[in-house]
Amino acid sequence: MSLTGIHLLLTYKCNAECDHCFVWGSPFLEGTMTLEGIQAVYNGAEELGTVEHVYLEGGEPFLYYPVMLRAMEEARALGFECGIVTNGYWITALDDTVEWLRPIAEIGVMDLSISSDLFHGEEEPERQKVKVVEEVARQLGLPAGVITIEEPCVEETPGEKGEPIVGGSVRFRGRAVAKLVKGLPRRPWQELNECPYERLDDPKRVHIDYLGYVHLCQGLTIGNALEKPLAQVMSEYDPTSHPIVGPLLSGGPAALVKRYSLPHEEGYVEACHLCYVAREMLRPQFPEALGPGQMYGEGLE
Numbered sequence: 001m002s003l004t005g006i007h008l009l010l011t012y013k014c015n016a017e018c019d020h021c022f023v024w025g026s027p028f029l030e031g032t033m034t035l036e037g038i039q040a041v042y043n044g045a046e047e048l049g050t051v052e053h054v055y056l057e058g059g060e061p062f063l064y065y066p067v068m069l070r071a072m073e074e075a076r077a078l079g080f081e082c083g084i085v086t087n088g089y090w091i092t093a094l095d096d097t098v099e100w101l102r103p104i105a106e107i108g109v110m111d112l113s114i115s116s117d118l119f120h121g122e123e124e125p126e127r128q129k130v131k132v133v134e135e136v137a138r139q140l141g142l143p144a145g146v147i148t149i150e151e152p153c154v155e156e157t158p159g160e161k162g163e164p165i166v167g168g169s170v171r172f173r174g175r176a177v178a179k180l181v182k183g184l185p186r187r188p189w190q191e192l193n194e195c196p197y198e199r200l201d202d203p204k205r206v207h208i209d210y211l212g213y214v215h216l217c218q219g220l221t222i223g224n225a226l227e228k229p230l231a232q233v234m235s236e237y238d239p240t241s242h243p244i245v246g247p248l249l250s251g252g253p254a255a256l257v258k259r260y261s262l263p264h265e266e267g268y269v270e271a272c273h274l275c276y277v278a279r280e281m282l283r284p285q286f287p288e289a290l291g292p293g294q295m296y297g298e299g300l301e
């Protein structure tokens with residue numbers, strides 16, 4: 001396996017509670033990764049010898065600005081490229097935004113991704129924020145981009161078999177399952193027989209949260225990088241014997257239903273919807289592989 005990317009979930013805390021959020025980010029969550037924890041993860045990444053870039057994400061990483069900056073500095077000092085994903089809540093007037101971004105420009109990032117969409121706020125203020133950050137990024141020479149999450153919708157165009165399909169770029173995991181599936185067309189559960197988005201057999205990037213959990217996909221874990229070196233977590237990972245990944249590789253989320261005889265509905269919006277619902281049911285049986293609780297909305301709903 002050759003991991004090239006680490007995505008640090010510095011915190012699950014966020015100033016917003018977006019309906020599409022994979023990780024149930026919320027103002028009501030606490031906790032951030034310590035500098036010591038970040039260093040431990042970086043040491044493990046260095047030992048692997050294949051990691052090229054580190055992304056700082058959340059929750060909202062700008063809520064822990066000094067820690068985020070230091071995490072960037074350390075990453076750059078070790079030769080990793082660095083990226084940030086933020087909802088841009090801190091973007092206000094042009095001059096103020098310059099002050100937020102100047103230290104980041106000085107350290108150097110390969111990517112500053114700002115997620116801006118109608119889930120985050122009103123349309124016109126969002127447009128204004130995008131304009132401000134684009135101007136500041138231009139002034140500072142920062143490679144900034146805007147990610148737009150489109151609201152899920154039923155496409156006019158029929159699918160291959162003539163059935164309606166769900167458009168938009170939302171993936172149905174985390175809070176999106178609780179908030180967005182209602183009224184959307186569904187596919188028979190037996191057809192959801194592969195994982196469409198993750199390289200579970202040979203992951204190229206993992207998410208590591210502030211508790212140290214190493215996630216292949218949000219809430220699907222293979223170990224803890226604060227309890228043992230990341231290189232060891234990766235070398236001990238055996239996809240076929242993992243209780244969740246094994247079935248997913250053999251037949252997608254539908255195989256989880258079959259392997260563990262899970263109760264199910266007749267249809268789900270897409271593979272991730274069934275996968276998330278199945279994993280929620282399996283958490284008590286496989287707590288080591290499915291966590292932490294907040295990835296499943298524990299304590300929030």
Ligand code: SF4
Pocket residue numbers: 173194195196197198217218220248253271272273275276
């Ligand atoms: S099918 Fe499951 S493991 Fe694959 S991307 Fe969707 S939620 Fe993640």
